[in-house]
Amino acid sequence: MRTFQRVFFICAVVGAVALGGDFGGARETSKVVANTVGTVRSFIASPFTAPPDSALQSKVAVGSPTALMQTGGDVAPNDVPATDAAPGAPTELSSRPTVNGRSSATTDPDTAVIVGQASVPPPFHRIGDLPAPTVAAQAALVADLSSGDVFFDLNADRRWPTASIAKLLTAVEAVRRLPSDVAITIDTVDFSPQEATSAKPLAIGSVYTAQDLLRAMLTISSNEAAEALAHAYGNERFMVEVNGLAHEWQLDSTYLSDSTGLSSADQSTTRDLLRLAQHLYSEYPDILRMTRAPHATITDLQSKKRQVFTNINQFAGNADFVGGKTGYTDEAGGNLLSIFNYDRRPLAIIVLGTDDRFGETTKLYNWFRATFNAVR
DSSP: OHHHHHHHHHHHHHHHHHHHHHHHHHHHHHHHHHHHHHHHHHHHHSOOOOOOOOOEEEEEEOSSSEEEEEESOOOOTTOOOOOOSOTTOOOOGGGSOEETTEESSOEETTTTEETTSOBOOOOOEEOOOOOOOOOOSSEEEEEETTTOOEEEEESTTOOEEOGGGGHHHHHHHHHHHSOTTOEEEOOGGGSOTTSOGGGSSSOTTOEEEHHHHHHHHHHSOOHHHHHHHHHHHOHHHHHHHHHHHHHHTTOTTOBOSSSSSOSTTOEEOHHHHHHHHHHHHHHOHHHHHHHHOSEEEEEOTTTOOEEEEEOSOTTTTOTTEEEEEEEEETTTEEEEEEEEEETTEEEEEEEEEESOHHHHHHHHHHHHHHHEEOOO
8 A cells, every 4th residue: 555655646746747847838838928919019009110310411601591401311200101002102202291391201211212102212412512602582492392301591581572473372272262164254353453454365254264264374474364263262252261271381471462473462481482382292283284384275265266375484394394483573573483303303493582583593403403413
């Protein structure tokens, strides 16, 4: 009996040891599983962290203007990856509006790839030491429309009469409020009392679609077309909506009293106009398409007479010109907002209060191309 007890005791000990080892292994396995699950949960729950912003900004004083050079990436640390594009679908960085001067898309600063989307050209970087030119204007600005990086700044926050650049806001509001095919009759109220109606291309009593009036307004800067669009909606209500749009887009220094830009009370800054250009580029490409067309054809719905207008913008028809608007009044002088396609990135150049708007714009464009590019 004693022998049997000894054997039973030895077997029990051996079994307990074996079972203890299994239980220990099970405990270790459960730890690994728990840790793995915790890691997965942590990965799923934690927000995406974008690469740190490695952009370095230096200021180079050149006379009264400020030349700014931005190198490296343009990614805000808190940006999140874009997920609304189909896999593999090519998406330009400029197709997204900017927030506080930065693109809302997330990019890798080393490869300039939008996370989850196709690659885009890298940001502009300096390739030469040509000093910024002296610009004969009251205000001027050169900026990358996609990133918001500013490379040249002369009085960017100085308010100045817009002249016909105001018609870009008028165009956006007309697109928002009026059907493109609605018929609008040109009336005496659409003409300024100081202007002779007989010399105008749009005659009183003629009828055009809103689309054709947009073409006339954006190619030959027709004041009557702008007024007709505003009156078709209700002039006072239309201008309330226009200024509401300026507020919506954070054009905080912009105010328009009329649809044409003729009044000296119609004012903005180059910084505000840069934001306007960003919205046009990303949200209203058809408006820019009209502004760059060398010619525009409109048809009087009453007489069926067709009119062909030649764009008054000297850059219209150039292969690298994306769009923009010129303007002139005695109070404003010459103004010009231009967007160019340079190294597959949109470059905005804005000049206000100059005697040579196209010459000063060309001067800044030539300087930029000799000093910066996006090729790596």
